[in-house]
Amino acid sequence: MVSTHHEMAHVQYYLQYSEQPQLFRDGANPAFHEAVANAATLSVYNLPHLQRVGLYQNKSHDPYEVGMNFLMTMALEKVAYLPFAFMVDQWRWSIFEDGVQNMNSRWWQMKLRYQGVVPPVARHESDFDPGSKYHIISDQEYIKYFLATILEFQIFEQLCSVSGHTGNLYECDIYRSRDAGRVLSEIMQAGSSKPAAEIIKSMTRGKTNRISPEALVRYFRPLELWLRVQNRDEPLIGWSSNYHDVALFAPQRGSSQALPTSALVIVLGFLCTLLCCRV
Numbered sequence: 570m571v572s573t574h575h576e577m578a579h580v581q582y583y584l585q586y587s588e589q590p591q592l593f594r595d596g597a598n599p600a601f602h603e604a605v606a607n608a609a610t611l612s613v614y615n616l617p618h619l620q621r622v623g624l625y626q627n628k629s630h631d632p633y634e635v636g637m638n639f640l641m642t643m644a645l646e647k648v649a650y651l652p653f654a655f656m657v658d659q660w661r662w663s664i665f666e667d668g669v670q671n672m673n674s675r676w677w678q679m680k681l682r683y684q685g686v687v688p689p690v691a692r693h694e695s696d697f698d699p700g701s702k703y704h705i706i707s708d709q710e711y712i713k714y715f716l717a718t719i720l721e722f723q724i725f726e727q728l729c730s731v732s733g734h735t736g737n738l739y740e741c742d743i744y745r746s747r748d749a750g751r752v753l754s755e756i757m758q759a760g761s762s763k764p765a766a767e768i769i770k771s772m773t774r775g776k777t778n779r780i781s782p783e784a785l786v787r788y789f790r791p792l793e794l795w796l797r798v799q800n801r802d803e804p805l806i807g808w809s810s811n812y813h814d815v816a817l818f819a820p821q822r823g824s825s826q827a828l829p830t831s832a833l834v835i836v837l838g839f840l841c842t843l844l845c846c847r848v
């Protein structure tokens with residue numbers, strides 16, 4: 570259902586700028602198409618909307634808990650995605666800049682640095698893990714998804730504000746709001762005939778001409794407060810990169826460190842097997 574709304578929003582974008590000359594039938598910048606489609610979709614996910622259209626009737630659950638569960642689901646989809654969306658092109662640009670040596674280990678170094686993720690088994694340069702991402706092998710820009718994720722909340726907040734919504738942003742439903750539709754339509758109709766800065770400026774009614782993460786932060790604020798309480802006794806928030814993690818993706822060939830270590834492990838394993846057999 571959510572994907573259908575998302576794709577229909579893309580179709581609506583095509584329809585809205587169809588009056589533009591061919592050259593301008595596109596998003597205002599590469600992030601806009603995804604951002605607009607996702608902004609329209611943000612309103613579809615939430616419980617007030619699902620109740621309104623009769624898809625969620627359960628009223629026995631604690632509304633606060635339902636809200637936190639909803640925000641956690643959204644955070645896993647949107648916030649946890651941001652570092653990944655950021656690192657894909659960082660990696661690609663580093664290949665353009667520094668060449669193709671240690672491509673795979675550089676991929677995992679960035680995965681660890683930005684996402685706090687390590688591979689479950691050791692990786693080598695003969696593996697090409699970035700190739701498992703479609704946009705890498707099909708040579709498609711990726712940084713637009715990072716920007717789009719931020720911009721979608723900024724657009725959503727504007728739509729909610731003109732629709733008269735008050736209260737938590739994550740509970741905003743713009744369903745059947747003509748005012749929200751008008752703002753959305755203005756963004757879409759311009760296509761790429763105006764600079765993105767100008768479209769953001771008219772969308773925010775002159776407040777800013779820049780993409781800003783403030784709306785995203787406001788959307789997740791209640792979850793942030795909840796998490797601060799949950800994590801108040803945690804000594805470390807985030808991750809460190811210790812030797813064992815890094816060793817999983819250290820280049821195996823041409824490294825003076827990793828090879829003797831792995832050789833030693835194999836030798837020790839062999840010795841253990843021998844000793845066990847004797848016993």
Ligand SMILES: *[C@@H]1O[C@H](CO)[C@@H](O)[C@H](O)[C@H]1NC(C)=O
Nearest residue numbers: 764765766767770777778779
């Ligand atoms: C955005 O607005 C600032 C100040 O209002 C202005 O200096 C800047 O040139 C504008 N940027 C663009 C790209 O229009």
